[in-house]
Amino acid sequence: AQSVTQLDSQVPVFEEAPVELRCNYSSSVSVYLFWYVQYPNQGLQLLLKYLSGSTLVKGINGFEAEFNKSQTSFHLRKPSVHISDTAEYFCAVSGPGAAGNKLTFGGGTRVLVKP
């Protein structure tokens, strides 16, 4: 079985400040890792994904994430946030299991960017 824990349910941050969203996962097999963003009243869209290779992954809108296998973490960062980054962010893992190629989501982190 695989699971995802997002350690912060809400993160307030001032505009132009850096932000880090923490994600830890557990799985008995190799998995693929994703970050999705959900803007208000919209569906989820992909920010970035880690499949293999370099542990630092760059995504859209200036976001990046670092995969750390020993700590089973996949933290998301942005060096300078904008008001438009206000959204909910979901970490997800994909791997084999009883439910096929299942995508398991964390509980989400709501980011509120203040002027």
Added chain:
Amino acid sequence: NAGVTQTPKFQVLKTGQSMTLQCAQDMNHEYMSWYRQDPGMGLRLIHYSVGAGITDQGEVPNGYNVSRSTTEDFPLRLLSAAPSQTSVYFCASREDRMNTEAFFGQGTRLTVV
């Protein structure tokens, strides 16, 4: 390219009523799934399908039915709505490989009174 289309966007039901949430995708994806989103709980898998004619239960299947008669469509049926089913529902599709992203619809906000 429309992607994943969900209808309706909003719905209010009375307890005990039934309804069907529609989901269609035009990307020829084998894998489709339904999630519900509740505050602080992320997205929980209700049902999924790995191809036409094949469906299976996810984490929270009780009170919901699905069918997959075509590759494109994956409707979700609420058999007898309960207030606990008040939620936002998302349909998603992806290729049936672990390293691919899922594409989501815009969601259906359902309130059961």
